[in-house]
Structures are given as C-alpha cells and as structure tokens.
Amino acid sequence: MPMMPVTDSMFLLVETREHPMHVGGLQLFTKPDGAGDDYLAKLRHDMLENTEVRSLFRRRLAKPVNSLGYLAWVEDNDLDLHYHFRHSALPQPGRVRELLELTSRWHSTLLDRHRPLWEIHLVEGLNDDRFAMYSKVHHAVMDGVSALRHLQGILSDDPSATDCPAPWGSRSPQRPRRPRPGPFDLLRTARRTTEQLAGLAPAAVRVANEAFREHRLTLPMQAPRTMLNVPIGGARRFAAQSWPLDRVRGVASAAGVSRNDVVLAMCAGALRDYLIEQRALPDAPLVAMVPVSLRTRSDGGEASGNQIGAMLCNLGTDRTDPAARLAVIARSMRDGKRLFKDLTPLQVLLLSALNVAPLGASPVPGFVNNTRPPFNVVISNVPGPRKQMYWNGAKLDGVYPASVLLDGQALNITLTSNGDNLDFGITGCRRSVPHLQRLLTHLDTALAELEYATR
Amino acid sequence: MPMMPVTDSMFLLVETREHPMHVGGLQLFTKPDGAGDDYLAKLRHDMLENTEVRSLFRRRLAKPVNSLGYLAWVEDNDLDLHYHFRHSALPQPGRVRELLELTSRWHSTLLDRHRPLWEIHLVEGLNDDRFAMYSKVHHAVMDGVSALRHLQGILSDDPSATDCPAPWGSRSPQRPRRPRPGPFDLLRTARRTTEQLAGLAPAAVRVANEAFREHRLTLPMQAPRTMLNVPIGGARRFAAQSWPLDRVRGVASAAGVSRNDVVLAMCAGALRDYLIEQRALPDAPLVAMVPVSLRTRSDGGEASGNQIGAMLCNLGTDRTDPAARLAVIARSMRDGKRLFKDLTPLQVLLLSALNVAPLGASPVPGFVNNTRPPFNVVISNVPGPRKQMYWNGAKLDGVYPASVLLDGQALNITLTSNGDNLDFGITGCRRSVPHLQRLLTHLDTALAELEYATR
Numbered sequence: 001m002p003m004m005p006v007t008d009s010m011f012l013l014v015e016t017r018e019h020p021m022h023v024g025g026l027q028l029f030t031k032p033d034g035a036g037d038d039y040l041a042k043l044r045h046d047m048l049e050n051t052e053v054r055s056l057f058r059r060r061l062a063k064p065v066n067s068l069g070y071l072a073w074v075e076d077n078d079l080d081l082h083y084h085f086r087h088s089a090l091p092q093p094g095r096v097r098e099l100l101e102l103t104s105r106w107h108s109t110l111l112d113r114h115r116p117l118w119e120i121h122l123v124e125g126l127n128d129d130r131f132a133m134y135s136k137v138h139h140a141v142m143d144g145v146s147a148l149r150h151l152q153g154i155l156s157d158d159p160s161a162t163d164c165p166a167p168w169g170s171r172s173p174q175r176p177r178r179p180r181p182g183p184f185d186l187l188r189t190a191r192r193t194t195e196q197l198a199g200l201a202p203a204a205v206r207v208a209n210e211a212f213r214e215h216r217l218t219l220p221m222q223a224p225r226t227m228l229n230v231p232i233g234g235a236r237r238f239a240a241q242s243w244p245l246d247r248v249r250g251v252a253s254a255a256g257v258s259r260n261d262v263v264l265a266m267c268a269g270a271l272r273d274y275l276i277e278q279r280a281l282p283d284a285p286l287v288a289m290v291p292v293s294l295r296t297r298s299d300g301g302e303a304s305g306n307q308i309g310a311m312l313c314n315l316g317t318d319r320t321d322p323a324a325r326l327a328v329i330a331r332s333m334r335d336g337k338r339l340f341k342d343l344t345p346l347q348v349l350l351l352s353a354l355n356v357a358p359l360g361a362s363p364v365p366g367f368v369n370n371t372r373p374p375f376n377v378v379i380s381n382v383p384g385p386r387k388q389m390y391w392n393g394a395k396l397d398g399v400y401p402a403s404v405l406l407d408g409q410a411l412n413i414t415l416t417s418n419g420d421n422l423d424f425g426i427t428g429c430r431r432s433v434p435h436l437q438r439l440l441t442h443l444d445t446a447l448a449e450l451e452y453a454t455r
Numbered sequence: 456m457p458m459m460p461v462t463d464s465m466f467l468l469v470e471t472r473e474h475p476m477h478v479g480g481l482q483l484f485t486k487p488d489g490a491g492d493d494y495l496a497k498l499r500h501d502m503l504e505n506t507e508v509r510s511l512f513r514r515r516l517a518k519p520v521n522s523l524g525y526l527a528w529v530e531d532n533d534l535d536l537h538y539h540f541r542h543s544a545l546p547q548p549g550r551v552r553e554l555l556e557l558t559s560r561w562h563s564t565l566l567d568r569h570r571p572l573w574e575i576h577l578v579e580g581l582n583d584d585r586f587a588m589y590s591k592v593h594h595a596v597m598d599g600v601s602a603l604r605h606l607q608g609i610l611s612d613d614p615s616a617t618d619c620p621a622p623w624g625s626r627s628p629q630r631p632r633r634p635r636p637g638p639f640d641l642l643r644t645a646r647r648t649t650e651q652l653a654g655l656a657p658a659a660v661r662v663a664n665e666a667f668r669e670h671r672l673t674l675p676m677q678a679p680r681t682m683l684n685v686p687i688g689g690a691r692r693f694a695a696q697s698w699p700l701d702r703v704r705g706v707a708s709a710a711g712v713s714r715n716d717v718v719l720a721m722c723a724g725a726l727r728d729y730l731i732e733q734r735a736l737p738d739a740p741l742v743a744m745v746p747v748s749l750r751t752r753s754d755g756g757e758a759s760g761n762q763i764g765a766m767l768c769n770l771g772t773d774r775t776d777p778a779a780r781l782a783v784i785a786r787s788m789r790d791g792k793r794l795f796k797d798l799t800p801l802q803v804l805l806l807s808a809l810n811v812a813p814l815g816a817s818p819v820p821g822f823v824n825n826t827r828p829p830f831n832v833v834i835s836n837v838p839g840p841r842k843q844m845y846w847n848g849a850k851l852d853g854v855y856p857a858s859v860l861l862d863g864q865a866l867n868i869t870l871t872s873n874g875d876n877l878d879f880g881i882t883g884c885r886r887s888v889p890h891l892q893r894l895l896t897h898l899d900t901a902l903a904e905l906e907y908a909t910r
Binding site: 093105113124 | 473535538542543544546547553556557560565567568571644681688689885886
C-alpha cells in the first residue's frame, strides 16, 4: 500500500462540506459532420467499453477514509464505471445558461471518498446541438494544471483521428506495475512522507503565525477588505466564456506588455465594474494572487505542484482609466513581488483561509473582520492546448476550468488558452458572490475598453 | 433564537459524508388535459412566483454550523429560491430507469448546512410526457411521515382545483410569529432542551451499551449476519414501483391477515430471491425492523416522531413456501415483539449503526464481523393519500419515499399508500447492494406467488 505524499493528503485533511477540494472542468464540443440523432447514445456506449482506466483514476483512499489515518492510496479492484461516468441532460431551453447552472450544482457536491475521486458527466440537450462534458477530480489526485495536461493527452489535433481514449484512459501505455514493496520499501516511503511533512509543517506554521495571525510579517502589498474576502458556504456559481486570443494579443503588443498583463487588466476592469455595481468597491486597489509556473519546457511527465510559485499583483482597481490600470498591473508584475516563495499557490490559498476560519480550531466570530486578507482574489492562467483539438472527430470549442474556493477567497478566475481562444472559468461562492455571470459582461467590456485605450 | 430540540439536532450531529440524514421523495405526475409544450416552463415560472415559504422551510442552522454548538434554528431572511428549487432533465431515452438513476444521484449528496435544509427538483424529459418532482428534506426538519403529510397538504382531490400551493408553501395560514422571547423564555427553552437531552441520553446509552455493545440485553429475535448488514458508503441506489392495493387486499382477505402482513411477505419473498441470486441467503430467517404508528386519529397538526414505535418481524426467509412465510410473518406481527419501546424507529436505526461503527469513536476494523445485527432490514409502511390526488390539475401517479441509510443497514424499503396503489421506494447503498432494481421484479413475483398460494 503506497503511502500518500503529504502534498496529496493535505487536500483531504482540510476538506469540509463548505470547502470541497476538487478541481472541475467544463468542455464544450461540436459534433463531427454527419453525426446522427444517435451520436451521443453511441458515444456513451463506446465510452463505457473503455474499461482501461488510468492508474491515477483507479486509486482510492485506504480505509478508514475519515480519520487522520488516510495517508495511503489503494487500487480499487472493483471500479464501478457507471458510477463515475454519468449521463446528464439540460432542461429546456438548453442554453449555455442552463449548462452553467448544472455545472454549478455538480461543482458544489463532495466526491465519494469510498471510490476513486473523480466524476465525469456527458451532457446532452444543448439547443445548438453541441454537447458538453463536465469533469471533476479531487485535488489530492491531480491539480488543475495536471488535469489540463491529462485532457490534452486524450485529445488529438487531427479531426479524423478516432483513437482518442476515454477521459479516464490514457494514450501513453500504462507503466508496468511495480513489484509489491517489501518492508524496507514501506519504511523508506514512510520516512519520505515524514520528511515532506516536516518540510511543510514549519513553513505552514511560520506563515500562519507570522504572516497572518500575529501580523509580524509585512506583506509586500496591503489588500483591502472586500465582500470577496469572507467565510464561504458550500454552494457554488460557475460562469464561463471564451475570448479570441488575437484581441488580447493586440492589446498586449500595442501597449508593450505581456498577454497575461492584459488578462489581469481585463479581470481588474471587470472586478471594478462588478464591485461598483454591488456598491462595494474599496478605495485601495484590489490585490490578486497570481500563480506563476516555474516549470521549464524540458519538464515532462506528471506535473508536480511544487514547481509553481505565487505572485501578488496590484490590480489598480482604484484607477478609472483602463490604460492606467494596465500600466499599474504591468509594473506590479514586473516588480515580481513574490508571496511565500516556499509554498505553492494552493498552499498559499489554504493559509489565507486560516485567516478567516482557523483550521482545526472552532471559528472565532468576528475574526474575519479584525484582520486584512493577504490578497483579494486568485487569478490563474493555466496553459492549455495551442492548436484546435478534437476528440474522436468532435471539435473542442471550449475548456473552462472550475476551481477550488476557501474561506476568505469567495471568487476564483481561472483561464486557459485553447487554440485561438482564451477560455475563462469563474467560480464563486453562491452566497457571497451574487450575479456572478455579470462578470462575463464586465470582462467583455473591459477588453473592449483596453482595445479602445491602446488603439 | 429558538433552541433546537435534541430530537432534531441528533440528526445533524450524527450526519457524515457516508450517512446523509435527509429523507427524499419522488413524485410522478401526468400533465392535465390540454397541457401544451410550454406547460413545464410555465409551471416552473408560476412556482417561482410562490415566494410564500412555509416557516419550516425558511429556517436554517445558526452559525457555526459544524460545531457541536448548533442547537439553534434561525430564520433565513435571504432565502434563495432559485437555489432550493431546481430545474432538471432526463437524458435520452427518458425512461423511468433514467429517472431512478438521477434520483439516486440526488439522494446521495449532502444538503448545504448554510441554507434551509431542503431541495426540490422539477424534472422534465420523461418519454411518456409525464413529469416528476424529487424532493429532499433534512430529517432534522421533518421525518418521512411528516413529509408525506406536508405533501398531502399541498395537493387536492379535485382535478380542477388550481389553488394548490408550491411544495415549499402551505395551505393553512401561517401562524402569526410569536413575540421575541425574553431572557426567561430562553432559559426555559434551554432547560427544556436539557431535559430532552437528559431523557434521551440515558436510553441511548443504555441501549447502546446493554443491547449491542455488551450483549447483555437479549433481543427478542436473533437476526443472522447478512450482506445487508455492513458498513456503507455515501452513494445510493434507488428503485421504485407501484402495485394495485386491490391485489394486496385480495391476498390479505383470502389469508385472513392484515394488508401490512402481505406487504411484509412481498418483501420477504423478494429479499429471499435476491439473496439467493447473490448466493447470500442465510440459513436463519431475516428479521425486519417495522416502524408502527402509535398515533391516534385525533392527533392533528405536526407529527411528532415520538409517537412511533418499532416492532421486530420474523420474515420467514428460510421457508420456501410463500404461504408458510406469510403465516410466520402474521404470527410474528401478532406477537408484537416490541424493540426498544422508548425509542423511535430512527433512534433504533441510529443505535443499530453503533454496532457497526461506534459513533464518535474511530471505526474498529473487524468490529462488524464480531457482533450480530439487531435486525437485517427496515421495512416501513407510511400512510399516504387515500384518494387520487391532483396538483393544480396534474394527476399524482406515484409517490415513492427515499429513505435514510446507516452503517449496518444497507437497504431500506419504504412504501406508501396512494389512492388505489401501494408505492414502493427502495433505497440501498450502491456499493453493498448491487442490482437493486431486481428487487422490483422479485417483489412482483412475490405478490403473484402469494396470490397463487391463497387463491
């Protein structure tokens, strides 16, 4: 029984009803030419024939699953594919709006810890005859970056390719199972786990105590208190939309900034408009936590979360002029104010939640009002497919990430490049972030304003 | 802030990911004559206009919701009806099978503790043009009997009545809100809660210790160990079907037994066939826990769970002859072997789970194998509407209860009378009870065999 590295188990240990720790993704497909009425039924049938399940998707928690003891994965020899792969439909009128509503519901419920920690929905009933897929994987199994890599691995840039595996499969041949570990191997794994735990714990304690709780560490920026930095409930809202990469590229080259700066400026403009609408725009500029990849091109194989860092970015939401906001953002990102360089963005997020509801302790009423958030919002740009991709002939129109929320961070914007588009997925706490879908309109406005300002 | 009686709060305290403590119900409707294509869209729209929410459905837990401190309800002044009332659709081909599959999924997920503890799905897409409604209410808010009473309260026996309230509404005028309690009232409520707790705790401790854990109390029957009496996972299966009340009545009068005896014999025959199929029929007869109402006709108003008792019934599953099984069951029910008369059936169920996974303690591996279950299955017959009922002209074809499962009791059969039918709802742990829907076939066979044996 392989021990679970603490980087996996921490996501299980901190998970509660209000803080599901899974990452989700919504994919939108156009059916191939000539697809008949029975296309989806046949597709579903064919997929269920794919019983070759990638080892990551076969492992489940060793029992007991709800004690502090679950530091081990075991292989599920009795995987119930009909449980994990679900057939779903949109109610009338079958617009994207109904798809987002269903996605919100799916993203709000916990995965079953007695089974491999993933679910995939094949969704019919879109009024434009496209179909969708929503997938959900526990963060202990894979992070958002790895999930996107996995998705790319099952797709093809050839529209006529018909050998794409099911989403739980794998194109690369499964590595042969290692021989059963002997007692010394187990000891060694145990020691390795302890070392990782030892490596993480002091950092976590240091950050939690010094940075947030005792205010001794000076953060590189001062984030204002906002309506987004509150304790959250368990229900989610999800919104998604694509924008042409060319439009973002155009602003970037006209202003002499990076594409990511433009994306951040879109988000800044949208957040400003949203907060004004909610009569909740703070005087001080919002601060975003921006994960940055420290991976080099040569890193192959499974992504390790520890090759990512986190930057703080001044979003300039106090500026009325879009061009001025873009300049503030570009300067802020150039300054490279690194937040907690020893920790991954998700660890940073976890620690920011300590600020609101101390983990492991009972919530202290009013605590949230007495401390400032380390940042206001997570904005994450995850690399996706560079070319137009297909899945057994079906054209991938969009791939929208749905992310993890924690106390104190009620909104997350994650986007990914997908061929000629940038696909934005916005995840919010249903209670704290009303009218989330308006952020889509505001993002659109913000991009148009940036184009106008840099024309 | 009214204190929560311990009879409510216990369902919140014992709830875990694997043991959601809500009751569900699936209702099937035929649209009224002349219903157009936009019937459901209009229905949904009209329902959302019904913002008059019954006080039970407006209350939510006072924060913090996940500590042992949540002994109080507060009124949710910001109820999000679009969250609680959901619009859903069946995937193709839209058979009852797809409806049951979706119901299983909905019944497997936890309610959000930050909101009033209920959800209702309006379901379209049935291939026979009917529609369905799935509702889910936390047991802390209402038990199965009260949920059925509430349903009857919103229906009408007049097909032309158009004044039926929404499922969250109430026909009876809301009682005026009591004046805010003074400090003495609060003290009194606190004292009353303490008394209830004191009243329950010794009984619970006595039963848990004496009956199950230290084996000192001799149960009136010896239930065998079976595949149904194991720790359960969080996922559920749900199956449902109606049988004509006349057929059951026919067997009852031919055999000179009660209708409930016939129902129990149907279940006994079905369980026998199922366990034979699974190669898991024990030599000794299965023992059912059968809730019995101790209510008198004159009891009006809100049902209190404490007016129900629990009987043990020998299901005679060791007999091959259906008539002999029926005779064993009728005799067993006449003997009236009462189980724990101071406790409600759900308290009994809770305590039976202690046997498998001691609450509050970490699970002891192998514990389940060392003790015998107090009973093998819960079979519950809940009174439903006596006449054919309608909801704003839509004919109620079926009302199928979905129940609570706990460790050690992986299967629950709950049925309700509905006009000329008996509607059976079967809830099972997805992991422990494979091919649950076969029980429907076996129930049908068992009824036919009983008819043949008593013809």
